[in-house]
Amino acid sequence: MPEPSVTQLELASHSAVPAARTGFDGPFLLRAFLGGTGRANATSSLSAAPDPELEARIARIEATYARLGLAARFRSTPLDPPGLAAALEARGYRADKGSLVMAGPIAFAAEDPAVEALPAPDEDWLSVIATADYQTPARREEKTRAPAMMMVPATWMLLRLDGRPAATAQVAADGVLAGIFDVAVHPDFRRRGLARRVLGAAVAWAVARGAETAWLQVSAENAPAVSLYRQLGLGECYRYRYFVSSAG
Numbered sequence: 375m376p377e378p379s380v381t382q383l384e385l386a387s388h389s390a391v392p393a394a395r396t397g398f399d400g401p402f403l404l405r406a407f408l409g410g411t412g413r414a415n416a417t418s419s420l421s422a423a424p425d426p427e428l429e430a431r432i433a434r435i436e437a438t439y440a441r442l443g444l445a446a447r448f449r450s451t452p453l454d455p456p457g458l459a460a461a462l463e464a465r466g467y468r469a470d471k472g473s474l475v476m477a478g479p480i481a482f483a484a485e486d487p488a489v490e491a492l493p494a495p496d497e498d499w500l501s502v503i504a505t506a507d508y509q510t511p512a513r514r515e516e517k518t519r520a521p522a523m524m525m526v527p528a529t530w531m532l533l534r535l536d537g538r539p540a541a542t543a544q545v546a547a548d549g550v551l552a553g554i555f556d557v558a559v560h561p562d563f564r565r566r567g568l569a570r571r572v573l574g575a576a577v578a579w580a581v582a583r584g585a586e587t588a589w590l591q592v593s594a595e596n597a598p599a600v601s602l603y604r605q606l607g608l609g610e611c612y613r614y615r616y617f618v619s620s621a622g
Contacts, residue, residue, distance in 0.1 A: 531575055540560050
């Protein structure tokens with residue numbers, strides 16, 4: 375299968391991470407949940423075409439999020455209309471350091487009897503994710519509510535060692551695309567190859583449902599994770615940043 379396009383991967387990211395409220399303003403998709411994860415609480419452009427209404431559109435989007443009690447946040451990708459980043463910076467927005475979207479053929483699938491495929495994140499699964507420093511109560515609650523909102527097949531993988539929850543991943547099977555999220559290893563079990571094991575089991579689950587290409591999103595600053603994903607055959611497709619209003 376050829377490398378998926380930016381549009382395909384952006385659409386898959388929205389399907390894999392549901393939001394309670396969605397709407398459109400022209401080519402911009404607005405999503406809102408509990409203010410946790412960026413994907414479910416940000417605006418994204420789905421067209422890189424010039425937008426003559428850009429300034430007015432940004433103002434309307436800001437008003438929408440203010441009405442919902444959330445900070446305005448924009449997910450900036452190669453699908454941005456020309457001038458979006460400059461317009462946001464002029465309004466006082468600041469960007470984070472960015473993330474990579476990586477993808478590649480599934481060549482590392484490996485079923486593992488020690489890895490459970492859960493229908494929803496349970497307390498053990500959440501306990502591993504809680505060891506990641508980017509988790510917040512809002513993000514946890516969004517993850518708890520997500521299974522009932524999923525429109526594509528998904529599962530929450532949990533690897534136990536010595537009876538203890540040790541490593542996790544979430545995978546969504548969206549046609550030929552397998553989206554991988556929440557890869558985490560408990561600090562007590564790191565440097566033992568558990569991330570590779572849980573990833574192999576996750577994509578094996580997706581392959582059984584028709585997936586051919588794995589993809590994921592990872593912080594550009596997370597060098598160990600990026601290195602692992604490259605070893606598994608995933609390459610960088612593009613990068614994205616979140617712009618957040620300084621008034622938020």
